[in-house]
Amino acid sequence: MAPLIGAARGETVVTDSTSVNLYKVLSNAIRIQKKNYPAKKVILAERENFPSDLYMIEGFIELINEGYELVLIDNPEELEQKLNQNTAVALLAQVNYRSGYLYELAETTRLVHSLGALVVWDLCHSIGALPIDLKTADADFAVGCTYKYLNGGPGSPAMLWANPRHKNDFWQPLSGWWGHSEPFRMKSSFEGAKDIRRFLCGTQPIVSMALVHSSLDIFLKTDMQKLRAKSLSLTDLFIALVEQECAGHPLGLATPREHKNRGSHVSFTHPEGYAIVQALIARGVVGDYREPQIMRFGVAPLYLSHEDIWNAVQHLKTVLGSREWDNEKFKARSQVT
Numbered sequence: 001m002a003p004l005i006g007a008a009r010g011e012t013v014v015t016d017s018t019s020v021n022l023y024k025v026l027s028n029a030i031r032i033q034k035k036n037y038p039a040k041k042v043i044l045a046e047r048e049n050f051p052s053d054l055y056m057i058e059g060f061i062e063l064i065n066e067g068y069e070l071v072l073i074d075n076p077e078e079l080e081q082k083l084n085q086n087t088a089v090a091l092l093a094q095v096n097y098r099s100g101y102l103y104e105l106a107e108t109t110r111l112v113h114s115l116g117a118l119v120v121w122d123l124c125h126s127i128g129a130l131p132i133d134l135k136t137a138d139a140d141f142a143v144g145c146t147y148k149y150l151n152g153g154p155g156s157p158a159m160l161w162a163n164p165r166h167k168n169d170f171w172q173p174l175s176g177w178w179g180h181s182e183p184f185r186m187k188s189s190f191e192g193a194k195d196i197r198r199f200l201c202g203t204q205p206i207v208s209m210a211l212v213h214s215s216l217d218i219f220l221k222t223d224m225q226k227l228r229a230k231s232l233s234l235t236d237l238f239i240a241l242v243e244q245e246c247a248g249h250p251l252g253l254a255t256p257r258e259h260k261n262r263g264s265h266v267s268f269t270h271p272e273g274y275a276i277v278q279a280l281i282a283r284g285v286v287g288d289y290r291e292p293q294i295m296r297f298g299v300a301p302l303y304l305s306h307e308d309i310w311n312a313v314q315h316l317k318t319v320l321g322s323r324e325w326d327n328e329k330f331k332a333r334s335q336v337t
């Protein structure tokens with residue numbers, strides 16, 4: 001995992017879910033800030049963050065009950081305006097789960113630090129899709145799932161990275177035995193590990209970890225710069241082909257065109273987005289739908305080809321042109337969209 005995020009061996013763990021890991025690192029970040037700047041009481045995040053991130057912050061604030069406040073920004077441009085001396089921690093997704101907007105990691109981290117705040121990056125939609133260098137950016141904490149571009153399979157455990165700069169302050173509230181300095185000594189009280197293992201909690205899901213392991217083996221044979229170049233070429237092609245082949249339909253591009261602000265998925269809006277995605281899935285083109293109106297197409301550069309992109313767009317053209325989506329079986333909402 002370390003080479004994918006610009007970290008060294010022993011600086012990251014794969015464990016638990018992204019939501020749980022977020023809770024751990026948020027707790028650690030707030031604890032560090034409380035020690036150094038107790039008056040900082042704001043946790044800044046984006047309204048467009050993946051909802052679970054916001055829910056976890058809300059739960060954290062409720063549990064500690066010390067007057068922390070969640071402040072939300074409505075778009076990346078608002079970050080600079082809303083960051084201030086009261087900000088303790090900023091929680092940002094490197095790539096937005098809906099629009100695919102990509103933050104510049106180092107520049108944004110610098111901005112957050114300039115106000116004395118710490119930054120937690122959610123890498124769910126960037127890890128495995130583009131080169132990430134957390135160390136050079138001097139970020140504080142990062143979490144991210146392994147079941148998107150990292151191909152760990154549904155529900156595979158998430159990664160967690162904490163900057164070794166904070167090593168003396170490593171801490172998290174879920175003091176399970178795997179985070180103990182000597183778990184098999186079976187001591188009756190908790191003594192936390194002094195390294196990244198402090199962020200483990202209970203027994204690791206070994207079978208799921210094995211799948212993540214074999215996926216990471218493949219990444220060791222790739223070059224993330226080349227993968228990024230391919231990803232941009234594929235998403236450029238997808239945007240251009242949808243606009244060329246599906247012109248005349250009420251589609252809106254929700255993803256930035258500029259390479260510097262684009263992750264590896266492309267989202268288009270359509271009033272009937274849900275039914276269209278279902279019709280595409282029936283044809284073997286598996287995108288997903290995110291409220292409101294967003295059809296999201298994840299472009300995994302590791303195994304998708306330019307021909308796959310051409311074929312996917314031809315399916316979309318047919319589904320739109322023949323109104324194949326206009327069928328009750330595609331409109332009935334299921335729990336997972």
Ligand SMILES: Cc1ncc(COP(=O)(O)O)c(C=O)c1O
Pocket residue numbers: 017018019020050052053093097122124125145158
């Ligand atoms: C950006 C982002 N953050 C957090 C999560 C939550 O991940 P988990 O279900 O592993 O807690 C997701 C899930 O898709 C996500 O996309």
